[in-house]
Amino acid sequence: MKLMLQSPSIAPAFARIKNALADRAAGGVWMLDGGVPHAIAASAARDLLLVPAEQVLVLGAALPLPSRAKRIAALPFAIEDRIAARADQVHLALGAQGPGGEWLAGVVDPALMAGWVAEAEAAGLGDATIMPDALALPLPEPGCWSVHRIGARILARLPDGTGFAAMEPLFLSIWAAAGRPECDEAGFGDAAIPIALDLRQGIFARPRQGLSRTARRVALVAAGGLLAHGAIATADTFALRSIAAKRGAELTAQLNASAPGRFTGSDPHEAAAVAAEILPAGGTAPPGALLPLLTRASAALAPFGGAVTVRAMRFDEAGRSLRFDCDSADPGAARGIVDALRQAGLNGRFEGDSLIVTGGAA
Structure with missing residues (x-):
């Protein structure tokens, strides 16, 4: 494996200047790696920073309510029995509606979220949407998973719109427990990545x-x-x-x-x-x-x-x-x-x- 050495003090500063001055017709896409966002060959409707899906629990929540404000208010009660911590101890974000009618919801440690926001701002990406990287994969057909390998990590997008990431041994265990569904290898594609879930909500909303x-x-x-x-x-x-x-x-x-x-x-x-x-x-x-x-x-x-x-x-x-x-x-x-x-x-x-x-x- 090729190893590139770069000054940790110069790289973020250079990235901040380059990203802030870029003038793009469409949003760029960055992936967080070692605390520094790296641009990847993909596009989105607006600047998008992908963070490790291992750190974000993505759920589907039934929220049959008429307005987004009411769905946000009901979200903690809809998922409280499916998360380990109390709802007021985690950061919750409401996403798009999945194919089955449930709404995507993200659950993440507030300290991690604060760190991601700080790293985005340090790289000149303070306006970027923050989304778990597994949700950047295309939505698969029913009965299939969309998967993408990054080193020893495997990202997976499920037919209900949710997704996760895991190291290969753990992924294989999850896959077997799910009945060994067919897996379609997928990348981030040529089309713009849809924003399925923006974690920058509530106290972490962009200015x-x-x-x-x-x-x-x-x-x-x-x-x-x-x-x-x-x-x-x-x-x-x-x-x-x-x-x-x-x-x-x-x-x-x-x-x-x-x-x-x-x-x-x-x-x-x-x-x-x-x-x-x-x-x-x-x-x-x-x-x-x-x-x-x-x-x-x-x-x-x-x-x-x-x-x-x-x-x-x-x-x-x-x-x-x-x-x-x-x-x-x-x-x-x-x-x-x-x-x-x-x-x-x-x-x-x-x-x-x-x-x-x-x-x-x-």
């Missing part, structure tokens, strides 16, 4: 201002679609529901491009919550408080579309408030509107013909 230039542009377009959808939702007396649906579809499409694996539904309101998480915090992007506030206010006001017409809408960034200039066909609707906003966790008050909405924190 908003760290979006790549491409993702930032897409997020801004998504924000524009969301603003149009939110404004239309509060003014349904103009009968523009079809345009709202179109804007919602555009938003979900943009999210799938900018944050693969983060959003798989079709509800524009759920898409708004994800868009709010990935929008940059600075620059020319809309303020992070606007999107969740507008989404929740629109949902609360929707039942009053026949009683209230919204002429204009303004957002006060300093006060984190929305002002709707309204024409009301039912003067008695004001109390119902304020009550509906309160039930949505918002504060609303009327000043003349204007409705002021504050309290956008979830």
Whole structure:
């Protein structure tokens, strides 16, 4: 075996400069080896750092819930009897939906996760998605496993979307216990690797201002679609529901491009919550408080579309408030509107013909 010697202090610094200055049309793929990410011949929708799947327990979880937020909240209870540690002692991440309808979930030691994030940032990959390397293999046909050998390690992807990695003796034991399924040798392929599970969630989520230039542009377009959808939702007396649906579809499409694996539904309101998480915090992007506030206010006001017409809408960034200039066909609707906003966790008050909405924190 050829051994290459390289200064441990120079290699990470060089990798950081090279990776940070690279301008790629598609995301690159790196594999963590000895604490230093090494580029491999593969591509993904966004920069992707593959970490050892031996260190991540990947499960399929039944989460028949309508929104991503509710699925995340239910995840600890869905898997608590399948992990050795308490759910509050590990880092949990929710991934894409598998072929059988279950949702992929990753379980990892928080200390390991913190180390991976630090190593990614040291290499100039602070924005990269972090995913177990076994999930980069193609999804196999039912009854088969996709496998890939890296030295003495064997990566395996299973038909339910989960995957694992093990040294060869342990892999053979697992394979035999599973009934010796057919194994198809597979590499990472020429096609872009789908993001099945991004471990960078919760306290390890990437900073908003760290979006790549491409993702930032897409997020801004998504924000524009969301603003149009939110404004239309509060003014349904103009009968523009079809345009709202179109804007919602555009938003979900943009999210799938900018944050693969983060959003798989079709509800524009759920898409708004994800868009709010990935929008940059600075620059020319809309303020992070606007999107969740507008989404929740629109949902609360929707039942009053026949009683209230919204002429204009303004957002006060300093006060984190929305002002709707309204024409009301039912003067008695004001109390119902304020009550509906309160039930949505918002504060609303009327000043003349204007409705002021504050309290956008979830």
